[in-house]
Amino acid sequence: MKIETKTRRFSSPLYLESGRILEPYEIVYETYGRINEDKSNVVLICHALSGSHHAAGTYEGDRKPGWWDGLIGDGKAIDTRKFYVISTNVIGSCFGSTGPMSANYPSEAPYRLQFPVVTIKDMIRAQMQLLSDLGIYHLRAIVGGSMGGMQALQFAVDYPNLADDIIAMAATYATQPWTIAFNKVAVEAIRRDPRFESGNYAKDAFIEEGLDGLAIGRIAGHISYLSPDSMDDKFGRNYVSNDGLFELFGRYEVERYMEYNTTNFSKIFDPLSYLYIVKAINTFNLARGYETLYDAVLRIKARMHLISFKGDYLFFPREMEHIYKMMQRNKQSCHYTEVGSDYGHDAFLVELKRFEGLIAGILK
Amino acid sequence: MKIETKTRRFSSPLYLESGRILEPYEIVYETYGRINEDKSNVVLICHALSGSHHAAGTYEGDRKPGWWDGLIGDGKAIDTRKFYVISTNVIGSCFGSTGPMSANYPSEAPYRLQFPVVTIKDMIRAQMQLLSDLGIYHLRAIVGGSMGGMQALQFAVDYPNLADDIIAMAATYATQPWTIAFNKVAVEAIRRDPRFESGNYAKDAFIEEGLDGLAIGRIAGHISYLSPDSMDDKFGRNYVSNDGLFELFGRYEVERYMEYNTTNFSKIFDPLSYLYIVKAINTFNLARGYETLYDAVLRIKARMHLISFKGDYLFFPREMEHIYKMMQRNKQSCHYTEVGSDYGHDAFLVELKRFEGLIAGILK
Numbered sequence: 001m002k003i004e005t006k007t008r009r010f011s012s013p014l015y016l017e018s019g020r021i022l023e024p025y026e027i028v029y030e031t032y033g034r035i036n037e038d039k040s041n042v043v044l045i046c047h048a049l050s051g052s053h054h055a056a057g058t059y060e061g062d063r064k065p066g067w068w069d070g071l072i073g074d075g076k077a078i079d080t081r082k083f084y085v086i087s088t089n090v091i092g093s094c095f096g097s098t099g100p101m102s103a104n105y106p107s108e109a110p111y112r113l114q115f116p117v118v119t120i121k122d123m124i125r126a127q128m129q130l131l132s133d134l135g136i137y138h139l140r141a142i143v144g145g146s147m148g149g150m151q152a153l154q155f156a157v158d159y160p161n162l163a164d165d166i167i168a169m170a171a172t173y174a175t176q177p178w179t180i181a182f183n184k185v186a187v188e189a190i191r192r193d194p195r196f197e198s199g200n201y202a203k204d205a206f207i208e209e210g211l212d213g214l215a216i217g218r219i220a221g222h223i224s225y226l227s228p229d230s231m232d233d234k235f236g237r238n239y240v241s242n243d244g245l246f247e248l249f250g251r252y253e254v255e256r257y258m259e260y261n262t263t264n265f266s267k268i269f270d271p272l273s274y275l276y277i278v279k280a281i282n283t284f285n286l287a288r289g290y291e292t293l294y295d296a297v298l299r300i301k302a303r304m305h306l307i308s309f310k311g312d313y314l315f316f317p318r319e320m321e322h323i324y325k326m327m328q329r330n331k332q333s334c335h336y337t338e339v340g341s342d343y344g345h346d347a348f349l350v351e352l353k354r355f356e357g358l359i360a361g362i363l364k
Numbered sequence: 365m366k367i368e369t370k371t372r373r374f375s376s377p378l379y380l381e382s383g384r385i386l387e388p389y390e391i392v393y394e395t396y397g398r399i400n401e402d403k404s405n406v407v408l409i410c411h412a413l414s415g416s417h418h419a420a421g422t423y424e425g426d427r428k429p430g431w432w433d434g435l436i437g438d439g440k441a442i443d444t445r446k447f448y449v450i451s452t453n454v455i456g457s458c459f460g461s462t463g464p465m466s467a468n469y470p471s472e473a474p475y476r477l478q479f480p481v482v483t484i485k486d487m488i489r490a491q492m493q494l495l496s497d498l499g500i501y502h503l504r505a506i507v508g509g510s511m512g513g514m515q516a517l518q519f520a521v522d523y524p525n526l527a528d529d530i531i532a533m534a535a536t537y538a539t540q541p542w543t544i545a546f547n548k549v550a551v552e553a554i555r556r557d558p559r560f561e562s563g564n565y566a567k568d569a570f571i572e573e574g575l576d577g578l579a580i581g582r583i584a585g586h587i588s589y590l591s592p593d594s595m596d597d598k599f600g601r602n603y604v605s606n607d608g609l610f611e612l613f614g615r616y617e618v619e620r621y622m623e624y625n626t627t628n629f630s631k632i633f634d635p636l637s638y639l640y641i642v643k644a645i646n647t648f649n650l651a652r653g654y655e656t657l658y659d660a661v662l663r664i665k666a667r668m669h670l671i672s673f674k675g676d677y678l679f680f681p682r683e684m685e686h687i688y689k690m691m692q693r694n695k696q697s698c699h700y701t702e703v704g705s706d707y708g709h710d711a712f713l714v715e716l717k718r719f720e721g722l723i724a725g726i727l728k
Contacts (some may be wrong), residue, residue: 179621226542228541246647254548258548
């Protein structure tokens with residue numbers, strides 16, 4: 001499978017939900033597979049908070065493949081011998097699309113806190129512009145989990161004729177206060193970190209030593225991505241063997257896991273991007289811009305496939321079920337599956353075996 | 365009801381579980397009611413992480429009563445016309461008992477990080493010393509919630525002949541990784557805060573402006589004290605009316621709640637104490653010091669009353685149920701009640717109406 005990474009620069013303005021304008025802006029995206037003649041084999045992939053356009057394949061010299069590599073590829077559930085897969089990086093990101101550290105044209109200085117708040121609606125509007133520039137007006141399917149699932153749902157509502165199938169996983173119809181509270185840890189930890197300098201940190205300031213605030217916020221994130229059961233399985237009450245039980249900073253294995261993963265993350269992810277993307281997640285509400293959630297959902301024409309995970313403590317299964325029940329009452333085409341997993345929210349990234357058959361079946 | 369606040373200084377050493385020694389040490393405690401002639405009416409109250417000995421009554425000039433004032437007082441569930449109630453402040457605390465900011469005798473300088481790690485077992489050993497000094501060898505009951513419930517359980521196991529009834533609420537037999545992970549946010553946020561100065565901050569440094577690290581850690585705490593349902597009820601997706609929805613730092617009401625409560629808390633609670641008490645919670649394991657949990661539980665002779673709250677996301681009801689089932693199999697006297705509350709862990713502090721009758725019944 002060949003990976004092609006491209007950047008598209010748009011000179012037309014992007015009108016944001018806030019009333020502000022992003023102009024110019026860029027989207028980085030990857031494609032896998034080949035587009036067929038009538039462009040009827042395009043599948044769009046949407047990424048989550050910490051993800052990027054690099055969903056599949058392994059770059060030369062890299063050890064780690066893309067974040068959904070188990071799902072996308074030759075002969076895999078999203079089969080790149082049959083489908084032309086497009087995976088775009090959301091605006092606001094730090095991985096190439098226009099975000100808070102991009103130049104605030106015509107200045108060459110980065111936007112920083114001058115960057116406008118972007119929403120899930122804005123993210124998909126930017127992706128629509130990309131598709132339109134590529135001459136793609138119809139998608140076989142849109143697939144995403146977590147914030148990617150929010151995008152898939154928003155596509156279904158805002159552009160009802162775009163895709164045949166929408167597969168949204170581990171998401172919600174509107175972000176609930178429980179999740180906003182988890183995000184609040186990151187918001188406050190980043191904002192109050194003196195090295196954040198109110199967003200005026202030097203570029204590349206955190207490559208050597210990540211921003212503590214981001215690492216701390218990410219601990220709260222990881223709690224919400226796991227679940228009590230998955231933590232019991234993974235760590236139990238095991239103590240790090242070299243750490244003394246009666247030393248104040250001696251650690252349980254769950255603590256070491258949190259330290260290790262979050263410190264690494266804080267070296268590769270930009271804190272301003274994190275704040276902006278978290279804001280997009282917090283403000284996600286499928287009903288916004290419509291009279292009610294019911295009106296929004298009623299617009300959907302695609303075949304909907306909603307997948308939740310039993311042990312998801314970030315977006316509880318009942319939240320997806322809420323959409324399902326609404327669509328069922330309306331006799332709209334909707335399937336709902338609650339995958340039995342104790343892996344927590346992260347199941348959409350790691351328990352592929354549990355739902356790849358489902359996705360393959362939908363795309364048959 | 366008269367509040368008497370006293371301090372007891374012990375000159376005999378306290379031998380800690382770690383092998384270290386605390387000497388001398390002090391315990392601050394409050395009493396409510398009158399002790400009867402044969403000292404058969406004593407009830408011991410154990411406090412939680414952020415609590416103190418001030419469980420009931422209102423100090424002169426204060427507006428806020430003690431943390432369990434609804435439960436303890438004349439004519440209340442723990443009736444101070446009948447019972448002599450003793451409420452002690454745990455060692456490690458910043459509210460008067462010996463803790464990390466106490467003088468490291470014979471020096472006058474505070475212990476800071478030289479303070480030994482204390483455990484729940486150590487906390488109750490110190491309380492045993494106090495009771496012994498007061499000539500009290502038998503208790504009518506021991507009552508506590510959360511970390512207070514841990515103490516009550518540890519009393520039941522370590523001192524099986526001490527109390528007639530043990531009432532332990534919203535606790536566990538051993539702190540699980542889910543809870544340790546929540547605490548980890550506070551540990552890292554405090555530790556990495558430059559103003560913490562590796563524990564060498566000036567005394568009273570945070571009275572004006574609390575330590576950010578503690579406030580941030582406390583956000584994670586508050587998430588775990590509430591529940592998805594209680595947050596839905598309390599805040600929903602309401603936005604703070606003066607904050608713009610499309611401002612990066614505009615806030616949902618749940619965010620304002622988190623900001624307000626945690627910032628206030630960081631001005632009144634000492635960060636070193638927080639670290640030490642969190643450590644005591646993390647290391648809590650009723651089985652430690654015995655062959656197995658089964659062996660520990662088998663020692664219990666008191667009538668046990670275990671109370672969980674349905675929506676408790678910090679110590680899940682199944683954790684208390686685990687003890688109950690074990691005792692039931694052993695035909696030990698044990699009652700288990702799962703109180704139907706969506707209030708989350710905090711229910712033990714706020715939903716008194718739901719369990720005060722239960723407690724009054726036990727103490728009849």
